[in-house]
Amino acid sequence: MTAEKQLYTISVYTENNIGLLNRISAIFQRRHINIESINSSVSEIEGVSKFTIVVDLQEEQMKKIIGQIDKQVEVIKAYYHTDDETIYQESCLFKVKSDLLFEERKIQNIIKESNARIVTVNRVFFVIEKSGMKKEIELLYRELKPFGILQFTRSGRISVTKQPMEISKMLKAFN
Known part of the structure; x- marks a missing residue:
């Protein structure tokens, strides 16, 4: 049985470096996955940018994509959420x-x-x-x-999660 596709909102917390958007979009391009929307902005964490990307995928594909995004040097952490888990x-x-x-x-x-x-x-x-x-x-x-x-x-989607984001705790540990 094939898993159902659904919309996922990806939050990617990054250093603000030139070329990162190209590398992240290439991850989707290589797999022939269409990005429904993309937004880039500052985040709640000083000096950290946030990409909000919306894609329509099966969860197995989503997990692989997150793994590839997380491997990018400038990426601090990437998360994915369903529409029920976000306010957008x-x-x-x-x-x-x-x-x-x-x-x-x-x-x-x-x-x-x-x-x-x-x-x-x-x-x-x-x-x-x-x-x-x-x-x-x-x-x-x-x-x-x-x-x-x-x-x-x-615009592309902007969103916040209903649950607290673990990245805030993770980054506080570094400071």
């Missing part, structure tokens, strides 16, 4: 023609009902920001599409 969000921006904001009552209602917010308005365009689950962002996209979206961009 995405963020996006929509750029829409300004005249629609004033002429189309429906757009104002869509913005309000989706808990999005207007970031900026000028004579030519306005920008809407929405943070939430992927499904919420996709719904807002579908609702705004008929009005003509001038530009759209979405």
Whole structure:
């Protein structure tokens, strides 16, 4: 019986070195695994960066990938979690023609009902920001599409675990 694929969120704590992202993405590329989203940021630990990577895999594959990531010299520690073990969000921006904001009552209602917010308005365009689950962002996209979206961009997943991360304890032991 084949194990089911599921979404995993990988947290990779690293030193901030040039070329590491290429080496980590090559681990997935060699195995023909598509990365659903990737985000890089500072972490809760000073001087330590964090990659958040989302992939759709079987757990056996996931364990092998984590082992390969952990072998990278600059990687302090890599973890993987299921969606049930994390709290996660995405963020996006929509750029829409300004005249629609004033002429189309429906757009104002869509913005309000989706808990999005207007970031900026000028004579030519306005920008809407929405943070939430992927499904919420996709719904807002579908609702705004008929009005003509001038530009759209979405972040990768950002997440925190529901349980404490062991890396904080591990790094405190070094200090």
